[in-house]
Amino acid sequence: MSDQSWDRLSGLLVGAALGLVAGMLLAPDSGETTRKTLKDRTQKSLGQFRDSADDLRETLNRRTRNLIKGGVTEIEISDQTPASETGSPDE
DSSP states (O other), X not given: OOHHHHHHHHHHXXXXXXXXXXXXXXOSSOHHHHHHHHHHXXXXXXXXXXXXXXXXXXXXXXXXXXXXXXXXXXXXXXXXXXXXXXXXXXX
C-alpha cells in the first residue's frame, strides 16, 4: 500500500474513533439506553446482511444450475438480469 493510502486509512480510522467518542459524550440518553439501541441496530443490520447474502447465494446457485443444465460453454456478462430470472412475465 502506498503512503497516501495509509494516510487516508489512518485518517479515516482516527475520524471514526473521534466521532464515536463525541457521540457517546453528547448522547441524550443514558449509557444503558444507548448500548441497547446500538445492540438492536447492530442486530438488525446483521440480519439484513444475512438475508442479502442468502439471496445472493440462492441467485448464484440458481444461475449455476441453469448453466450446467444448458451445457453452456460461454458465459455472457451483462449489467442486466435476464427477464427469465426476475420472475416478472412482463420483461
